[in-house]
Amino acid sequence: MSEILETEVSADHGRRLRAPEESTPVLDVDDLVVEHRNRTTGEVFRAVDGVSLRIDAGESVAVVGESGSGKTTLAMAATGLGVRGSGDIQLLGHSLASIGRRQLRELRPEVQVVFQDPHGSLDPRQSVRSGLRELRGLQRERTSWIDDDGLLDRVRLTPDMLDRYPHQLSGGQAQRVCIARALLMRPRLIVADEPTSGLDVSVQADVLKLLQETQASTGAALLMISHDLAVVRSVCDSVHVMFRGKVVESGPCETVFKNPTNEYTRELLDAMPGARWRARR
Numbered sequence: 083m084s085e086i087l088e089t090e091v092s093a094d095h096g097r098r099l100r101a102p103e104e105s106t107p108v109l110d111v112d113d114l115v116v117e118h119r120n121r122t123t124g125e126v127f128r129a130v131d132g133v134s135l136r137i138d139a140g141e142s143v144a145v146v147g148e149s150g151s152g153k154t155t156l157a158m159a160a161t162g163l164g165v166r167g168s169g170d171i172q173l174l175g176h177s178l179a180s181i182g183r184r185q186l187r188e189l190r191p192e193v194q195v196v197f198q199d200p201h202g203s204l205d206p207r208q209s210v211r212s213g214l215r216e217l218r219g220l221q222r223e224r225t226s227w228i229d230d231d232g233l234l235d236r237v238r239l240t241p242d243m244l245d246r247y248p249h250q251l252s253g254g255q256a257q258r259v260c261i262a263r264a265l266l267m268r269p270r271l272i273v274a275d276e277p278t279s280g281l282d283v284s285v286q287a288d289v290l291k292l293l294q295e296t297q298a299s300t301g302a303a304l305l306m307i308s309h310d311l312a313v314v315r316s317v318c319d320s321v322h323v324m325f326r327g328k329v330v331e332s333g334p335c336e337t338v339f340k341n342p343t344n345e346y347t348r349e350l351l352d353a354m355p356g357a358r359w360r361a362r363r
């Protein structure tokens with residue numbers, strides 16, 4: 083068992099919202115529609131067109147699709163972090179359409195996002211230490227379960243990194259800091275939007291492993307957005323394939339990647355990195 087799993091994150095202090103029933107999905111999205119306005123033509127189009135998905139505690143779900151298919155828009159709208167859409171979104175059993183601002187503020191830390199560009203996610207004017215101090219100031223109780231040294235140790239960074247600024251970190255180190263910041267909040271849902279595609283190949287596997295460990299130690303669910311099927315296959319239980327805003331196929335990774343039933347899924351798989359494993363099996 084890895085080090086990180088030896089000390090489970092068990093304390094529940096700092097969470098004021100009523101704890102959801104065990105059977106309550108972490109995220110339950112029904113018929114989500116999100117529209118954007120095309121910046122060139124001014125036309126409104128459906129970036130997400132009637133998508134439904136459910137993620138249970140501890141589950142890892144991937145959304146794959148070609149660039150522009152609506153993956154990021156879906157993830158951000160579904161978690162209340164992006165443009166509002168229509169449809170029913172239940173986050174930890176709370177309907178995003180009907181909760182007030184205060185409740186939404188309380189729900190926010192339950193969802194942590196790890197983005198593709200770690201340097202872009204960190205404030206260039208803040209050292210790692212001052213960034214963590216700021217987070218702790220916003221969520222005192224929730225973040226009191228671990229000190230900075232312990233937190234960095236969890237993501238296999240040494241304490242001397244605390245005084246570094248983002249530009250003094252490698253891509254892999256910066257992504258570890260981003261994961262540490264997410265872990266500090268002990269979220270119930272981690273959204274990882276292409277978390278390794280901006281990183282050197284040599285550190286991608288480590289960062290993925292760390293994400294998985296973080297998920298396991300917090301018991302969080304994972305919503306992974308990726309165009310890399312090898313990544314999805316190694317991390318996720320199930321997958322939704324998106325094409326032009328719609329989910330065209332869903333199911334366990336093994337089933338969808340091995341025996342895709344949708345023609346577009348087949349084409350997509352053949353064109354995507356990591357798809358070749360399918361032919362070899």
Ligand SMILES: Nc1ncnc2c1ncn2[C@@H]1O[C@H](COP(=O)(O)OP(=O)(O)OP(=O)(O)O)[C@@H](O)[C@H]1O
Pocket residue numbers: 118119120121129147148149150151152153154155156309
């Ligand atoms: N804020 C916005 N305003 C207008 N159009 C947008 C906005 N955000 C995204 N879009 C457009 O919506 C569509 C879906 O974008 P989205 O970023 O969700 O796709 P994606 O599948 O995540 O793509 P990628 O893999 O390239 O990140 C694209 O055509 C994109 O240009």
